[in-house]
Structures are given as C-alpha cells and as structure tokens.
Amino acid sequence: MMKTLMTAASLVAMMTGAALAQDPLKIGMITTLSGPAGYLGQDIRDGMLLAIEMEGGKLGGVPVELVVEDDGLKPGNGRQIAEKFMNDDGMKLLTGIVFSNVAGATVPDIVDNGAIYISPNAGPSNLAGSECHPNYFVVSWQNDALHEAAGAAAKQLGFKNAFVLAPNYQAGKDAITGFKRTFGGEIAGEIYTQLDQTDFASEMAQIRAANPEVVFQFHPGGLGIAFLKQYAQAGLIGQIPMVLSEPSTDAVVLGAVGEAAIGIHATAHWNRDFDNAANAEFVKAWDEKYGRPITYYGSQGYDTARLIASALAKTGGLDDIDAFREAVRAADFESVRGDFKFGPNQHPVHDWYLLDIVAGPDGKPMAVTKEKLLDDYGDAYADQCKM
C-alpha cells in the first residue's frame, strides 16, 4: 500500500516536473506604449517579437513568452510592474524600458533583487559609471554617446560655432554635455526648452538672431517633429545647417516631417541600409511582417532578443543565473549594426556613422549611410565602473 502511494506520488511529481519543463520561459518587458511616445515602445516590442517568431516561439532553442506591460512613461508604474514580474511571476530576466527616468527608478530595484536587466534603449549616465552593476546590461548605447557622435560629426564637417537646444531634463542635459564633449567648438547659444513644449517659434527667432554656423538639437518623438517643421517654416532649413543625433531623425520623425528634413546631417549606430547578413535578414522580415518604417528602436529590440538567444543557447535556461550572466557578457551574436561587444561597464562598444537625409525614390526623405565617424567607440563613464 505504502509503496503504491509512493509510486503514485512520484509519478505525479514527475508529471508536474515534465509539465514545468514545457512551460515557456517568461521574459518581463516594461515599456512605454501609451501617449505620444508610444511608438518607441511599440517598435522595441515588435522587434523582440519578430526575433522570437523567426525562431518559432523560441530564443536560443528555449521556448519563451514575452510578457509586456505599459509603464505609461511613469517611473512609479515601471517600478510596480517590475515588482509584480519578479515577486508574483518569479521572472528573472527583464527588459524593455524606453525612458531614462523610468529606468532610473526601476533598474536598481531589479538588479538588487538578483534578476538580470538588459536595456534595449535607455542608458542613463549614472547607471553607466559608479552605479554600474553586474546584472545590468545595455544593448542600445549610453545616452551621452548618442550625442557625442553628433558633436564629432559637426567637428568633422568643419563647423566652428554651434547653437544647441534640448529639453530641460536629465537626457536633455546628457545630450548637450555629450555634444559639447566631442564638438570642441564655440557655443553661440544654449537653450533648454520645456519637456512639454511643442511650439518653438521663440527659439527659432533666437537662433536667427544668433546666426550660428550649425544647429544641434535633441528633441525625441513628437517634439522633434514639431521642431523640424517649424525650423523649415521659419525659413532656416536652407540657411543654417543642422547636425542631429539619432532620436531626432528616426524613420517616423522623417515620415511625419516630410521634405523639410532633406539636407540634414544625421548620426546613427544603425541604419536600414547597413550591409551585413544579420541586418538584411532583419529588414526583410520586418518589412514582410509589419509593413511600416523600421525605426532604430525596432533594431534595438531585435538585437536585445538575439543577444538573449545567444546566451540561452549556451545555458538552456535561467536556472544558473551566473552562467547566464557570463553568456550575455560574451555577446556572442551577430548584431544588425555590425561590430558589437560589451565594454567594462556592460554598455556597447560599437561604431557610429554619419548619415545624409536625402529624397528617396518616392520623394520622401530617407537616411543614407555616408561614412564611419567613430570606430569601436564606448562611452565616457566606463572608467568609473568598478565591478
């Protein structure tokens, strides 16, 4: 009798064990899907989903389920979602945050809890330097580096005198600091706009009055669209050239601005026309599945998923978190941007390019890669990181 019971119990145990093994691995995604910035999170999510779908619902041979929740661009929401993912659902791998202010409130909580966080977008300066953490990886870029590329481009194009503008918040300040770090020229004027400001007429007048050689501005999403339109309407577009960093010239911004964007100098770490096998495969799959312009946010979501796949292929799961961390650090995958490896602070070391915005075959603006600006470039905070 006892023996039968034992057998039955172990059978039941085996069955639940087997059932557990078939449950897909849950990956928690906290991202911004609502409001004007909703398309950023949507593209990151869809990039990841695309990678999972291309592998038949798996990453690195392990069945996965992406659980997505909207943070509404509110740091408090991000934190709550993270806690729910970790405590209630037992997730050990999180990703997805778009904005630095949400990341700042959420990431420390995640890594202190022993979970791994892999950022597909935000890379705030404080988490890249002294507050770096072995469980925190950034696939996209460090915030300042985005704009250091624009500064380097302005310098290389021979501009000596620049007017700089950005919204008055952490990423805006990082942007202007980053631009100045590599530009090295004179600053004709520096304006911090309000984060909810959409009419820049007063700034246009000031730019005209200062008459600089070049304008650098960082205004992500809808703000950037408004800025570029008004720059054209003020008649400045042909008069004072612009050098912009990636967030101000993504494919959606270009589409919404129309021909006013043609002639701008842009900088980027990825563009649709990059000539490598991984990118060709990605662009083809995206166009077939979604049929809308690919933003660099989409490419970052895809890269994040491919990185996770490369690590899962080695470890087979998240049971040994140390092994998984080591496997992520190796960055053993083909990035759609070409060269990619992690620096000592687990932020990317990769190349930056100068792009021209030209009229495409349909007359609409498109970005064309012109030349490499910075080779194997990391960020300014890596030295401060002690792990």
Next chain:
Amino acid sequence: MILVLEQILNGLQYGVMLFLLAAGLTLIFGIMGVINLAHGSLYMVGAYAGTWVAAETGSFWLGLPAALAAAAVTGLAIEAAVVRRLYARDHLDQVLATFALILTFNQLIVIGFGRQPVFTMLPEAFAGSIELIPGLHYPPYRLLIIAAGLLVAVGLYFLINRTRIGMLVRAGSTNREMVRALGVDIRLLYTVVFGLGALLAGLAGYMAGPILAVQVGMGEQILLATFVVVVIGGVGSIRGAFVAGIVLGIVDTCLRAFLPGLLRQVMAGPEADALGIGISSMGIYLLMALVLLIRPKGLFAAGS
C-alpha cells in the same frame, strides 16, 4: 527690436490658439457647469480627421471642413451619450467620466491610425516665410492662424451679443434656472453650445497640425494652459477667454524668450538659464495666482 516684434507675433499666434480652445471650454463650463477634460480629445479628433482628408485628397483646404464636421459630430455624440447624464452630478463624476473619454479616444486613434505621428501638409501658398518689414521674416501660415483666430473672435462676439442664441447663452451662464423657468428648451441650447465648442476645438486642432505633431495625446499637452486661460478670463466669458488667451500667449512666449537673457546680465550663464527656465515655466501659473488675488472670479466673470 525685430526680435521683440517677432516674439510678440509668436505670442499672439499661441494666444489665439489658446483662445480657440478656451472659448469652447468656457462656454461648456460656464453654461452647463460641466468640466470637460475630453475637450483636448476633440482637438485631436479635428486634427486627425482633417489631416486624413487632406492627405487623401491632396488639398489642405478640403481638410478644413472635414476637421470641423468630425469634431462637431463627435462633440454632439459625446454630449448625447455621456455628458448629458452628468449635468446634475457633481464635478468629480464629470472629471472621472470625461477622463475616461480621453483614454477611450486615445485608444480609438491608436487603433485607427497607429501610434506613429502622422504627416501633415502645409497649404502651398503658405509654405516658407515672408519678410514683413525689413529683417523680419515670418511664416505666413502663422499669420493665417492669427487671422483665423481673430475672425472667430469677431464672429463669436456677434453671435453672443447680437443674436437670440447668444442672448440665451449669456442668460444661461448667469442664471440657468431662470432661463429654464422662462420656457426655453435648455437641453437643446446645451447641445448646440457643446457642438459649437467642439467645432472650435476641431478648428484649433487642424490649424495646429502643420506646426506641431499630429499624434495620440496631443490634446492633453495644451489642455492645462487652456484651463488656466479659462480661469484667468473668468468662467463662462468669451471676452475673458480672448483677453486672457492673448495675454497669456504673449507673456509665456516673451518670458521664455527673454528672461534667461536678461538674467544672464546679472548672474552666471548656467544659473541664469536654470532660473530663467524655472520662472518662465511657472509664468502662466504665477499670472493666474496674481489675477485670482485681485479678482477671485477671473477678469471678466460672467454675471459680475
């Protein structure tokens, strides 16, 4: 000097936009006593509908009636389906219900048009910039907005002060019960006023399209400033909304443009910038506080 003139024009243009939105809001609040947070959604509906028609037909001007019609019809539908039930309830219920409308409209727009901002065209004749006086280049499209705003102001002035509907509107904003007691179908009046408010919001939304980004949530960005205009102008007063809108537009623009520069004369650069931005982003609220100290019901409170 030219810079000052240009900034005043910018302020004027921002001011008439605020007026277009505040006029509808103040009518609805003043006459029906309904706080309509979804007014920004009507602005967004106008922008999307007009932009879509303009893109389909290739004509900016065909988009205009589409924007007006879409916003007005949506307004009437909201009034019939939701707002009508709220006249007798307290303000918290109204805030909750109309906030729900904001979320609903945002989601409907996402379903219909996606999350990505849409491209809007400028009318050919108004693209680029013209030289108003030597050295002052100004986009003609912004002049068009100023003209449209002033035209609406004049039209509303006649409607409110010279017509029977206007008389009822004025009477309704002062003493609702008396108007009803006199046998006026106040329900119908409410519906007409709500539709008119929605139409003005749609006009503002479509006019803003080529300058700003047409995107989900665009209405909420301007709603707060609109409420400030209503409060400063005095609830229910079109004249108040006009004066307050223009003053607020010019004050806000000029503070942002000149305050950091002025402060830089007396203190170090970065600190002057930080303080200047701080004060200018508070500017409209400081103005509101100041007005409320002197005239607690606003500049032109209805019935005062």
